[in-house]
Amino acid sequence: MFDVIKSDLEVLEEGLLAAVSSENDLVTEVGTHLVTSGGKRIRPALCLLSAHGGPSFELSHVLPLAEALELIHTASLVHDDVIDEADTRRGAETANARWGNQVAILSGDYIFARAFHLIANQGYGEYISMRLAELVCNLSVGEIIQDHAVYQASRGMADYYDRIQKKTADFLEICCELGALVGGASPEAAAKLAAYGHDIGMAFQITDDLLDIEQTSEKIGKPAGNDIRQGIVTLPVIRALETSPAADELRAIVTDMDMTDEMVARALDIVKSTDAVEFAKQKADEYLAHAKAVLPEDLPDEIREAYIMVADFIGDRDF
C-alpha cells in the first residue's frame, strides 16, 4: 500500500526501538515488546506520506515526528489494555498480562514522555508540540467519555460522530497536518491534508465498528457483537434503533448491562435485518469520497496515488 514510503517505514522501525530503549533493561524489554507487536503504522505512514508531498521534505527531519505519533498511539493502547484488563492485542500478550499493571501503567507514561522528548529538540516550533499535547488530552477525554456513555442507547448519531472523531479521526488528521507542515507544505495544503486525514479516520472507525456487526467471530479473532456486549453503541445499531420495527427490543438489549450471548445474537439479527449495515457503509464511502476530493491539486502523482490507495484500502477493509 505504501510503496512510496516503504524504505522510510523500515528506518522508522529502528527509530522506534531506539526511542523506547532505556538504561533499565526491564523498561527496554517492555518497550521493545510493545513497538514490535504488530502495529500497522498507519499513523506514521500518513505523517511520512504528507511530509513527502511537501517542498522541503527531508526524511531525518520528519522521522522523529512520525515516531512520536506511533509512540503516542502505543502508549494509549497500553493504558487501554490495563483498563480493559485485556490479555492479548493483535495476537500478542499485553504488557499488563505479561508484567502486571504497575509496569504497564508506568511504561505507558514512559512512552508518552519519550514521544514528547523525541519532538522537543527538532526545531519543529511550538505549534507542533501544542497539537501533540492536545492530541493526548483529547484521546484521554474521548476514552473517558466513551466509557461513561456505555449502555446508553439514547445517545444518537451526533454523539457517535463526536466520539469517533475524538477516538480516531482527530489522530489521523494530526498525522497528516503535522507531517505536511514539517515537509514544508503551505498552510492551505496542510489544511487540505488535515481534512483528508479526518475523513479517512471517520471512515476507518465506521468500518471498524461495522466489522464487529458483520463478520463472523472466527474472521475477526474476537466474538462478533463485542461492542454491543460492552455497551458501545455504534452507527449500525443507532441506525437500526431509528428504523427497525424491533427497535424497542433492540434498545432493551443494548442498554442491558447483564445481556446474555443469546441477546447479543438477537441484537445482531435485528440490526442486520434493517438497512443499517448498508447505511453505515454508505457513510464510510461518503467520507472516503470526500477525502479523495479534498486532496491538494498539485501533489506529485505517486503521492496522490498513495493517498487514494489508503482511502480505497480502508473502504475495502475485510479482515
Next chain:
Amino acid sequence: MFDVIKSDLEVLEEGLLAAVSSENDLVTEVGTHLVTSGGKRIRPALCLLSAHGGPSFELSHVLPLAEALELIHTASLVHDDVIDEADTRRGAETANARWGNQVAILSGDYIFARAFHLIANQGYGEYISMRLAELVCNLSVGEIIQDHAVYQASRGMADYYDRIQKKTADFLEICCELGALVGGASPEAAAKLAAYGHDIGMAFQITDDLLDIEQTSEKIGKPAGNDIRQGIVTLPVIRALETSPAADELRAIVTDMDMTDEMVARALDIVKSTDAVEFAKQKADEYLAHAKAVLPEDLPDEIREAYIMVADFIGDRDF
C-alpha cells in the same frame, strides 16, 4: 516559609484549576479534586523562587512552567495510587478509590498532557520542553526500578542514592533550574540553583524515609515501618545492615515478603539500636549544608533567605 512568593502561589492555584478544566464535566471534576487535595506546592514554589531571583522575572511568564511542574507531580501521584491501590492520599480520597482505575489512569494521562500543553506556546525554547519530557521518563523508570528492587537488602547505599535522586532530587533540581532560566538567570546561576534543588531533594527524601523509622504511627498518619513492610530498603536500614550485630536477623526480616507486624517492629528496634538514625540525619544535614553553600552569591537578600528557610524547614521536618 514562602512569604516572598505567597501572592504568586495564590495566582498559581487559579491557574491549576484552569489547566485541569475540560469540556467534559467529569474530567473537570476529577482534575479539580486532584489539584485541590492538599499538595504542598513545593515544586512550583521552588520554580517561582528561582525565577524571582533572575534579572527578567515576570510572573505571567513563569507561571505556566510552575503549573506544569505541579501537574506533572499530580499526574504521577494519580498513577502511583492506582498502582498501590491506595484509598487515600493526604487525607483525601484517591481518584482510583472515588472513580475507579479507568478514570484515574486516563485523568493522569490527561493531566500529564495538559502540563506539556501549558508549556508548549510560552516561548520557553526547546531545552525546557526536553527537560520536562526527560523528567517524566525518569520518574516512570525510577518508579519501575524501585518496585523491582523491593525485598532486596543486597542493594546498598549507592543504589539508594540513585533511587532517591530519580524519585525526588531530579524533580526539585529541574524546578530550580528551569525557574531560574525562565527568570533570565545566567547558565552559571541556573546550574548553582539546580545543585541547590538536587541537594534539598536528597535531604527531603532521606528525611521522609527517616520519618518512617523514627515516628510513631499516630504522628505520621500511617503505620511506622511502612517502607520496611513494603520491602523498600531505605538509608537507616542499609546503615544498620552494615553495622548492627543483629544484621543477619534484620536482613532476614526485610527480605521476607510475608513479614508480620511483629517482625516489622523487631526490624525497627534493630535499626534504632544502631547509629543508623543519626547517620541518616547527618547525611541529610550534609546535603542541606551543601545546598546553602552552593547558592549563587548575588541573590537578592529576601530570595536568599527564602532558600535558606526552605533548607532549614526540610532539616527540621517533624510531622
